[in-house]
Amino acid sequence: MDIMTRFFIVLTGTTVIFSGLYAFSLGIRRWRKPAQYWLTESTESSLDAFLIYVPAEVFWQRLLGLLLPILFLLTFLFSLWTSVGAALVVGVSIFLLKRSLLLRRYRLITNQLPDAIDLLVTAMQAGLSFSAALERSTPQLPAPLRHEWALMIRQLRIGESMHAVLQQFYQRIQTEAVLQLLLTIQLGLQHGAQQVEVLQRLALNLRQQHYAVERVKSLSAQARMQGKVMVLLPLGLFFSLHFIHPENTEILLHTTPGNYLIGLCFVLIGIGQLLVRQILGRAYAR
Structure with missing residues (x-):
């Protein structure tokens, strides 16, 4: 094979x-944005199904079935107390994680409600009933409120009453904004009031509440x-002192009075944290 042939092959x-x-x-x-959108939607739907719509008993049964083999393995390799400690840590961590995700979901839905109510009002002003307006406005909503309203539409289609559907919606999202809605x-459904005007005022009220909360958070x-x-601190x-000069912390760590002082410090820190929370009220840690 000559040089030119090799060159053309390379x-x-x-x-x-x-x-x-x-x-x-x-x-x-080309497919990055659609894939990201699909991944976001599927992840949100999976979290909804796993953290919101699954009954608490089924949730803890699944978690227990997943953890039992791991706990048995820890007991066999280490000790029973190691397994018990790991079970407590995992249980508390799962509870805190689920609570954090639910609070985040509540905040998102509360912020999305005014725009959703505006869509409802626009559809009802065009002559649609409340159920038809709900169905027409659902595809235009962002997640996670779109998933909640889609679930309400499915419940209405299988024959449940509007009152029961709304009550279940509030049971899933127990916020003041959802209660007002x-x-x-x-x-409006029971007494035939001017529902469009009331919903418009409700949307304005929710926006004003959101602005007030944001202002309190800023201040x-x-x-x-x-x-x-x-x-x-x-x-x-x-x-930092223990890392730089361990001799300064030996009295606190290796003596009984020092351990009492450390415990007292933690108690005082907790009391200070509670006082700050009481002073700031709901504006704290938002």
């Missing part, structure tokens, strides 16, 4: 490789940060 192979890489990059650019719709940001710093100072 050139052809290099061209094919770079063409394939370029086509692959174009495919990634529930009462407004129920009163209390420094105080909230000071509360967090006052909790973390003693801990950071203690660990």
Whole structure:
């Protein structure tokens, strides 16, 4: 094989490789946004199904069935107390994680409600009934409120009453905004009031409440940060001193009076945190 043949083979192979890489990059650019949107939607739906719509008994049964083999393995490899400690840590962590995700979901739905009510009002002003307006406005809503209203539509289609559907919606999302929407719709359906005007006022009221909460959060940001710093500063100072000069912390760590002092410090830090929470009220840690 002469030099020119080898050159053309190498050139052809290099061209094919770079063409394939370029086509692959174009495919990634073309399908990245749809894939991200699909992944976001599927993840949100999976979290809804796992954290919201699954009954508590089924949730803990699944968690227990997943953890039991791991706990038995820890007991066999280490000790029973290690297994018990791991079970407590995992249970508390799962509870806190689920609570955090639910609170985040509540905040998102509360913020999305005014725009959703505006869509309802627009559809009802066009002559649609409340059920038809709910069905027409659902595809235009962002997640997670779209998933909640889609569930309400499915429940209405299988024959459940509007009152029961709204009550179940409030049971899943127990916020003041959802309660106000529930009462407004129920009163309008029962007594035939000017539902469009009432919903418009409700949307305006919810927006004003959201602006007020954001203003309180802005005004209390420094105080909230000071509360967090006052909790973390003693801990950071203690660990820094222990790392730099361990002899300074030996009395606290290896003597009974020192252990009592550490416990007293934790109690005082907790009391200070509670005082800051009481002073700031609901504006704390938002």
